[in-house]
Amino acid sequence: MTYSLRVNGEDHIVSDSWIGESLLFVLRGRLGLPGSKNACEQGECGSCSVVVDDKLVCSCLMLAASCIGREIKTVEAIANNGRDGTESLTDIQQAFVQAGAVQCGFCTPGFVVAINHLLNENPRPTELEVREAMSGNLCRCTGYGRILDAVAQVVTERTR
Ligand code: FES
Numbered sequence: 623m624t625y626s627l628r629v630n631g632e633d634h635i636v637s638d639s640w641i642g643e644s645l646l647f648v649l650r651g652r653l654g655l656p657g658s659k660n661a662c663e664q665g666e667c668g669s670c671s672v673v674v675d676d677k678l679v680c681s682c683l684m685l686a687a688s689c690i691g692r693e694i695k696t697v698e699a700i701a702n703n704g705r706d707g708t709e710s711l712t713d714i715q716q717a718f719v720q721a722g723a724v725q726c727g728f729c730t731p732g733f734v735v736a737i738n739h740l741l742n743e744n745p746r747p748t749e750l751e752v753r754e755a756m757s758g759n760l761c762r763c764t765g766y767g768r769i770l771d772a773v774a775q776v777v778t779e780r781t782r
């Protein structure tokens with residue numbers, strides 16, 4: 623089947639697609655957007671997190687074809703950080719780097735998408751709310767403390 627998906631404010635044609643393809647597969651394999659990571663493909667780790675119609679979802683669990691007519695936002699929309707050679711990290715991404723919240727980095731795009739989504743909806747979350755918002759994202763490396771530090775740093779800076 624051939625259809626159009628709206629991703630990061632642009633329409634993309636997906637052609638010769640099987641109806642059962644996941645949104646994660648289509649983003650990475652067909653649209654050349656590798657920021658969303660594939661770690662478990664079972665909805666367990668959050669590394670594939672994207673926003674569809676203002677809802678945070680695991681793109682590995684959604685059929686791409688079910689997103690026709692919906693607004694999809696991936697980590698690539700959060701900052702233009704390298705595809706054209708420019709660097710324009712957001713404050714969230716900068717805070718991750720500064721706090722040492724990026725180690726292997728595989729989980730990082732999913733966390734950035736989840737935290738960006740949280741702070742858009744709730745600019746002053748409590749630590750409990752941050753923990754709850756991150757509860758669908760797994761990190762094997764950091765122990766989460768540095769990620770919490772990064773979020774606290776962003777909230778402090780934004781509400782100064
Ligand atoms: S790859 Fe989607 S939740 Fe792990």
Ligand code: FES
Nearest residue numbers: 726729761762763
């Ligand atoms: S930094 Fe390695 S999994 Fe999170």
